[in-house]
Amino acid sequence: MKNFLTSMFYGPINHTEFMDGLELAGNQVKSGGVFRADNLFTLGKSLGFLEDEAFMAAFQENSKHSDPRQQEMNQSIIWRTHVLSWAAAGGLNLEGDFVECACYKGTSAKILCEYLDFNKTGKHYYLYDLFQHEQGMDHHAMPDHGSSLYDYVRQRFVEYPNVHVIKGAVPDILQTVAPEKIAFMHLDINSAAAEIGALEMLFDRIVPGGILILDDYGWIGYKEQKEAEDPFFAERGYHVLELPTGQGMVIK
Numbered sequence: 001m002k003n004f005l006t007s008m009f010y011g012p013i014n015h016t017e018f019m020d021g022l023e024l025a026g027n028q029v030k031s032g033g034v035f036r037a038d039n040l041f042t043l044g045k046s047l048g049f050l051e052d053e054a055f056m057a058a059f060q061e062n063s064k065h066s067d068p069r070q071q072e073m074n075q076s077i078i079w080r081t082h083v084l085s086w087a088a089a090g091g092l093n094l095e096g097d098f099v100e101c102a103c104y105k106g107t108s109a110k111i112l113c114e115y116l117d118f119n120k121t122g123k124h125y126y127l128y129d130l131f132q133h134e135q136g137m138d139h140h141a142m143p144d145h146g147s148s149l150y151d152y153v154r155q156r157f158v159e160y161p162n163v164h165v166i167k168g169a170v171p172d173i174l175q176t177v178a179p180e181k182i183a184f185m186h187l188d189i190n191s192a193a194a195e196i197g198a199l200e201m202l203f204d205r206i207v208p209g210g211i212l213i214l215d216d217y218g219w220i221g222y223k224e225q226k227e228a229e230d231p232f233f234a235e236r237g238y239h240v241l242e243l244p245t246g247q248g249m250v251i252k
């Protein structure tokens with residue numbers, strides 16, 4: 001069995017001692033299948049996505065970064081990206097388009113486009129983001145935010161004419177452009193108010209069987225999102241499945 005080993009763990013008081021402990025624990029398992037990344041440590045698991053050649057090719061190609069730490073962070077979310085790939089692939093058999101609020105550099109969307117050969121699907125993919133951070137804005141700054149990010153992301157999808165890269169604040173921008181039917185939706189805004197706004201606009205448009213992935217749902221650091229989203233879904237008769245990756249999943 002393959003292992004997947006990184007040092008991306010957030011929160012330990014002494015990171016070196018913590019990693020030494022995980023190393024020691026992993027070495028106790030002769031079967032392998034050790035996953036160590038993104039605050040997730042598993043032993044003796046199949047990790048089948050590591051054997052999926054199309055997924056791994058798309059993932060490795062698009063998670064490159066010139067900064068080694070950013071590259072390791074990109075790598076560390078492989079299991080989350082596998083979840084997205086699985087959910088989006090399920091959406092291919094349904095009516096409706098794909099949505100991502102918000103896309104940042106477009107990395108996960110690009111992986112999905114390559115993995116699913118998106119140009120052959122006949123679907124549209126709507127990617128929203130502010131692409132920059134200015135003082136006074138609600139969301140937190142990210143390293144590649146800036147005036148050129150929007151053009152960078154548009155260029156990244158130039159070979160995918162049905163991918164629409166849209167600059168604007170969610171939820172307001174959704175009034176201007178959004179699909180009528182949605183087969184797969186990824187919410188990753190890191191903001192409870194913006195995510196609830198997006199859900200109020202778009203949740204009803206997800207078709208039966210369509211899958212919604214909430215990137216931050218289970219992370220304690222973003223607990224405001226869970227606290228806002230649980231009542232939203234309860235009112236509509238849904239209950240979010242919290243995944244070990246920190247994502248939440250709802251099947252419509």
Ligand SMILES: C[S@@+](CC[C@H](N)C(=O)[O-])C[C@H]1O[C@@H](n2cnc3c(N)ncnc32)[C@H](O)[C@@H]1O
Pocket residue numbers: 100101102103104105106107108109128129130131132139140142168169170171188189190191194
């Ligand atoms: C964690 S990143 C998204 C990463 C991306 N989903 C991926 O998989 O690579 C969060 C993004 O949310 C964007 N954002 C925050 N508030 C927003 C809002 N109200 N409207 C649009 N984008 C927003 C930020 O600009 C940032 O790029």
